[in-house]
Each structure stands twice: as C-alpha cells, then as structure tokens.
Amino acid sequence: MPLLRVENLKAYYLVDLYGIKRAVRAVDGVSLQVEENTIFGIAGESGCGKTSLIKVLSATFAPPLSVQEGKVIYDLGTGGTDILSLTEEGLRKLRWEFLSYVPQGSMNVLNPVRRVRNTFRDFVGAHRVGTTPQFLAAVTEHLGHLGLPPEVLASYPHQLSGGMRQRVTLALATIFKPRLILADEPTTALDVVVQRGVAQLLKKLHAEQRNTIILVTHDMAVHANLADRLAIMYAGKIVEEAPTAEVFGNPLHPYTSFLIRSLPRIGDKTYKVSAPGSPPSLANLPGGCRFHPRCPQAMDVCRKEEPGLLDVTPGHHVACFLHGQARRG
C-alpha cells in the first residue's frame, strides 16, 4: 500500500460576492499515489493550484477553500485513513509526528519577539514532555546534525539570514522524524548558494530519516536535482506524472515539453520559446482540455472533451488526447 493515495480530489474556493456565487476550481480531480521513502515533486506555475493541493493533503485548509469530492488516504499502519474524515484531535496526533507541513515563506513563521530556543519549546512542548535540559540537548543535537551552529538557538529571528531561518524551520519540522514532509516552495526566494544548501539539507534528511517528501516548487531545476517522481500541474489538474528522468527526457504533454524546452541553461544559447498565451484563471476555465487555447497541436476533440490521466507506458501518466487516449471512447 502506498503511503499516500489521493482519489479524484476536488477542492474549490467558494466565493460569494454580492450574492454572486463563484467557484475557483483550484484542485479539480487530482489523483495520485506517493510511495514510501521517495521524493515526490509537484511542479506548476503560480496559480495552478499546487499550494491548494498541498494544503488539502496536510488538512490545513480553511474556508473559503473546501473539499467538494474525493479522498486523501494515508497509510498509518492500520489499513488506510482518510485524513479528511479525522477530527481536529485526530489530526493533532498526526501533525509533526506523522506528517510535517512546511508552508511557503516558512522562514517567516518564527516568532520575531522570541528567541529561536523558545519557539522550539512552544512548538515541540505541545507534543512531547521531558525536562527542559533534556529537550534542549535533543534540539541542539538535531540542529548540529543539520549543520546549524548552536548559537542560532539563542538568536532572535531577525539576526539570522533568510537561508538560515529556512533551515531552522526545516529543522523544526523534522525534529520528531515525521514519515512525511510536505514542503511548499522551500527553496524559493533564497539566493542560489543558499538554495543549494537547503536542497542539500532536504536530501540529507531524506537519506537519514528515510522519510517521504512531497516537494512543491515551480523551479524545474530543483525538481531535476531532488525528485524521484514528478507531477506537472496545470490549471488545477495533473497533466503528466512520471519518473523525473522520464519527464525531462521524454515529456509527452505539450505543456510539459514547452516547460522543459524553455529552460535556459549555462552553455546553451539556442533560441528558446515560451508557450504562447498565458495560464487561464481558475475561476473561468476554458472548456475541454484546459491547455487547448495555448496548444499548437490542439484538435477538435480537445475543445470539447477533457482528457483523462492515463498510462502511456507503465508509470508514465499523461492527460492528453495526443497520447494513449484511444482506449477511452
């Protein structure tokens, strides 16, 4: 049984503006499986629903975002638990010890008027009891292990650089060795050298704690370096999902291939083109395949029907009428 199985998940932002009800379909029929001890990447542009998806997966969403349909099943060793059916108390037991959610911009979660040491105590105290010296020793050891000097504990957040704070938050999130880490843009807004340091830290955590990481970022190069499998999201849907090497080596969905082919790299001056047009608004989606207005290979069927996510080769799923949709009517 996979660690996480998502079945036809639909999560919409329901907005009621002057009596006009609108649904922003941020996550619209997502199904995926994440195996234990892997790094699963989710890539997509801003506004494609990737943050909404990860919020639902970690059960940290609040209105106006609400789940309309679907299941999020975790393997807790008791034969699959739908996290959406748990009570707040049940969720509290899972958080930090089974799953840790590191939200976007998490370097700013540290309380600005408390020393890092106290923030650790606030967060961790709710989960585990022990004497303060014992706990501090454990925290210091964990930080040291992740290459952070013990002085950070005595610092206030403003005394640390952004990269340092990001690493402190990752350390905080992994102190109980959770089986699953959901990290939303952990390397974004950092300098390249620091970004590499954070990526290095994630890799190290993965290797040592043998946990599963769901990594959400728009940066394809970070995915290339970290992810084992990669899902590409476009306008609330997963359009392609495959092993990372497959996505880069043999992208099948036209959107994915635009994304991969337009990546600049040092040593390559050949002319790169971006996909034409711009991503649709999630409140006003085009009919049929959501990429068809921008797709140079669009056919009649693309405007009328929505392609399903199907296996093209084992383990390589694509939602596109150009590939493997023959079986479906």
Added chain:
Amino acid sequence: MDSGEPTLLSVEQLTKRFILGGGLSRVRLVAVGKASFRMGVAGPEIFTLAGESGSGKTTLARMVLGFIEPTSGRILYKGRDVTRIRGRASRLQFMKGVQGIFQDPFDTFNPLKRIETYLRETALNYSMAATGREAERVVGDALAAVGLSLDEIKGRYPHELSGGQAQRASVARALITHPSLLVADEPVSMVDASLRMSIVNLFRKFKDERGISVLYITHDLATAYYVSDRIAVMLRGTIIEIGSVDQVLREPLHPYTRLLRDSVPEPDPRSKWTEEIALGALEIKEYAQSGCKFAGRCSREIAVCRAAEPPEVEVGGRMVKCHLYQGAESAASRDAGS
C-alpha cells in the same frame, strides 16, 4: 573618451555608502564600492550585472537611472556625467535615453489609471507625440514591439492583466521614448516560468532590431547566459569578475563566481549535485570584512586575502579581482581549464 562616438555608458569608480542607524549604533555600509565597467563600446550589447541579494546590484542600477546619488565616482552616459545633469531639458533628454524596467510590473503602473491612459500620458509627457491621436500611434507601436495589441489593453486596469502581460506592458512603457539603454532590474523573477523566455527574448530582439543596449540585472545565471554578451559578477558591493558570458560562466576564474555557477541547479536529472558545499557566515560580517569579501568562505584562501584588497587583474580579456591571479597569467589560464 573625447574623440569620436562617446561610450554609451561608462561607470567609473562608483561608490555608494549608506549610513544605517543613528547615534551610537551607527553603521556605515558600503553598498557599492568602486565599481567600474563600460557598456556599448562596440555597438549595442546586453550586459548582465549578476549577484546574490545584498550584492548591491540594485543600488548600482538605481544610480545609473539617476534615482539616487552616488557617494563618489562618475556615471557617464554618452560622455556626459549623469550626476551633474541640471535643468529640465537636459534631464528629460537623459530620461528619454535611459529607461528602467522593474521586478514587479504592477508597481510600474498607477493602479487607479487604465494602462492605455498611462502609456498615452507617458508619450505626451516625454513629447514623443503632440496630439492624442499621435500618442495612440506611438503607444500602439510600442505595444506591438512587445507582442501586445491595443485591444488586449484597452480599458483595462493593471490588476486585470496577468503577470506576463503586465510585464510586457511595462517593457512597452520603457520603449515609448525610444531609449538607447534599458536598465532591467530582475525583470523576469516574478513572471511565470512558462512565459519567462518570452520576456527575455524581447531584449535580444531589441538589441538586434533597434540597437538598444540592455543592462540586465539578475540573480539568475541561466537566463543571464542565454541573453547577454558580457557579464559582471558582484559580491557584497564589489565587482569581482567581468568578461564575456562564455568566459565567465563556462570557465569562471574567481572562486566566488565558481561557487555561484556550481550552485545553479541544472535542469537535467542526469547531472545532480554530488558534493556538499559549506554555507557562509552572517552577511553583515562580510560587508565589514577588510580585504577580499569572500575570504571567509573561500576554499583557496591565502594569507594576503584578509589583509589587502585584491587587485584588478586582467586575464585573457577579462577582469578578475582576486589575489590568486596576481601577476600569474599563465597559471590562471591553466587553472581555468581544471
């Protein structure tokens, strides 16, 4: 300098010091220290100023645009000292020639004005058009150059455009005055990945078709390589290496450039990072450090690094500011190959 066509932009020993805090906690921060470079010596070019956050690249750009005054040093635009421009007419002349494009396109426009109105007013204010109808044509031309049409913009407020469209519109705004130099400060860092290249390609097109030079300021070395001819790498206010992008990014000489280049993740699962890197100390310490700012993190530090400021050494057509290359041109080229 005095004979023939003057250099488009020549920055000489430019320094900007900021005073932080007051009273006893006063700190002097050298945001840009003695930066020198020239642009457009032989025809239009795209010149990248690369560096991490806090390297002073934006401060330098703001000085070139005339937004802030340098503490010392000169900026010569077509042979004239930008900091000494007096009078409305010559100020306007300078502003027409040098235009800026900024990170957040939504900051460029007045949120309460329709984009077309804003663009039309720009054309009129810069006397690029005498009548409203003429302004319409000027705006239409600028929009066409960035791949937008007046119909897409008509009647719209900035928030009604997508990020990519808004950035195109702000590039169009900069084109209205027919500038010879565009200063683009992180123009694509807020644009979606699938649209980023479409903005970067505009700069290539402007250079080839309109002879516009671009000072491209970025932290992203991959797009810098793609778009530019030459590059200057900044570290904590100092330019440490200048040369053609091929030289600097494919065979970096300065240890910091090397670290920066090696930290750029390659979008290829077959070449993942293998070795681990050491992360630096707090940045404030590096600003205050005497000698070479990189000494604390450099794996090839020698005794002289912390004692004296490194000299600017000319190695095979590029400038490197590093003690390792002092008076050792042959050793340097051997090094680059390794």
